[in-house]
Amino acid sequence: MVTIVLYPSPAMGHLISMVELGKLITKHHPSYSVIILTLIPSFNTGATAAYVRHISATFPAITFHHLPDIPLDPLLFPSMEAIVLELIRRSNPNVNIALKSISESSNIAAFIIDGFCTAAMSVARRFNLPVYYFFTSGACCLALFLYIPTIHRTTTGSFKDMNTLIQFPGLPPIPSSDMVVPLLDRTTTDYSDFLEICEQFPKSAGIIINTFDSLEPRVIKAITEGVCVPDQPTPPIYCVGPLVAAGGDDSHECLKWLDLQPMGSVVFLCFGSLGVFTGEQLKEIAKGLEASGHRFLWVVRSPPSNKKEDRFLPPPEPELDVLLPEGFLYRTKERGLVVKKWAPQVAVLSHKSVGGFVTHCGWNSVLEAVSFGVPMVAWPLYAEQRFVISFSNILMLLIN
Structure with missing residues (x-):
């Protein structure tokens, strides 16, 4: 049996996108099995347990392998990103056990990880598995992440202090204050953690993106032509969107x-x-x-x-x-x-x-609104949302 193993971060939006990717794989390759490694932590990343139970009951081709929760003291961490990344780092031994168990009964063809799960790349290498990233935001944000190491090498200040427009390949000028939140201050551990993730993207076997060519043509062209990673090859890019979840509870x-x-x-x-x-x-x-x-x-x-x-x-x-x-x-x-x-x-x-x-313009919400032709009024709250808004202003003008 051929198996694809998916490993999302525990956040609800990331998990839903990864499940939709699993559905897409089984649709096009019905002989494949999909196993999703899940973390359901004690801290709040959105209520995912009921959703996992629903998918397990309705999509038998997708199974979940629950990794043990590792209790962490939230008071020791400066941000949600920091505690999620630490949980994933500490889960590597459990990922190793899971991959070993799965490989004993099936042939693992690929290991597809969320950006937050970059720490698991070292585990995959022990099994000689090709590692693909599934990028749950848009190509606009991927272009930013791919180009961040270049910005880091050519600047010395923090984005929060620059008060200027930043040029990224394939994107309109972005206000430095609208940068992805963990990257705003280069003196923080969040910044160094995300810089490491950005440096690892080009080392993967490929990057799958929840977007489509006609939505972000200019930035997808910049990525595929290698402009965003000027000092090494850019891995293959696969646009598979829009992956939008089914309607859900119609009795609400x-x-x-x-x-x-x-x-x-x-x-x-x-x-x-x-x-x-x-x-x-x-x-x-x-x-x-x-x-x-x-x-x-x-x-x-x-x-x-x-x-x-x-x-x-x-x-x-x-x-x-x-x-x-x-x-x-x-x-x-x-x-x-x-x-x-x-x-x-x-x-x-x-x-x-x-x-x-x-x-709030989380990427899943943007794709859902675009898919159904619903105009949006943006109120960014966290994560990459201020950056997505800056790009979406241009995007919506193009669509309309």
């Missing part, structure tokens, strides 16, 4: 509500699996929605805790009557719906009643 209350709304009339507000706002921001959003007079569907999560020890824990169930202005839910009940924590985003964006999307 919000879909029944959408069925009753006029075509293209509803603004959908949702900010990814980790996007949260302060209590003050939630009240201001509510005031804006009420004053706008427009129909809306809004996914609300509890504000982040002020306690340092809670920063990596899932937020509690939101108390809407406390978080939102007094009487807001009653006054807007004829044209608005607020749901707690989660909504089936793909099903919502594909619904005929939705006419706009206020989003």
Whole structure:
């Protein structure tokens, strides 16, 4: 039996994209088996356990091999990226055990890793496995990562202090302050960790990207022509997008509500699996929605805790009557719906009643909105989202 082993980072958006890649592989190669190595950590990366159970029950060609969680003290880490990277580094012995077990019963044809899982390349070499990256953001962000080692060698300051426009091959000029967050300050461990990841991309057997040629033609051309890695060969690039998850739970209350709304009339507000706002921001959003007079569907999560020890824990169930202005839910009940924590985003964006999307612009959300032709209003919150917004401004002009 031929097996492809996939290894995503534990973040919900990364896991969903990797599962969609697994579905694509089994669709084109039904004789192959796909095994996904998963980490479900104790700190908050989005609630993935229920999703994994759903995929296991509905796609028998995809199986999950759960790696043991390694307890880490979140208070010892400066960022979510730092704790995820440390968890993955410490999981290498467990990855070794998993690959050894899988190889005893099948032929592993390829090991496909998330960028966060770069530490596992050393394990794959012991098994002489070809290692491919699956890049879960767009080619615009990949071009940046491939060119970062060159920027590092030719500059001395941190992006956060440059106050200038940065030139990357195939991209419009990018404000230095919009750089991917872990790369903003070159004195941090986050920066050195991400620099190492950027240096490893060209050493892979190939890079798979969740994008498509007509979406990012200029930047894909720059990558494939080797301009982004001027001092060594660029590995093969495979554009396999848009990989967009299926609609999901069609019984959710919000879909029944959408069925009753006029075509293209509803603004959908949702900010990814980790996007949260302060209590003050939630009240201001509510005031804006009420004053706008427009129909809306809004996914609300509890504000982040002020306690340092809670920063990596899932937020509690939101108390809407406390978080939102007094009487807001009653006054807007004829044209608005607020749901707690989660909504089936793909099903919502594909619904005929939705006419706009206020989003954090995570790449999965961008692809979903583009796939269904839903205009976006951007509110970047974390990760590479400010950079994606800078590029998407140009992108949406081209599309429209």
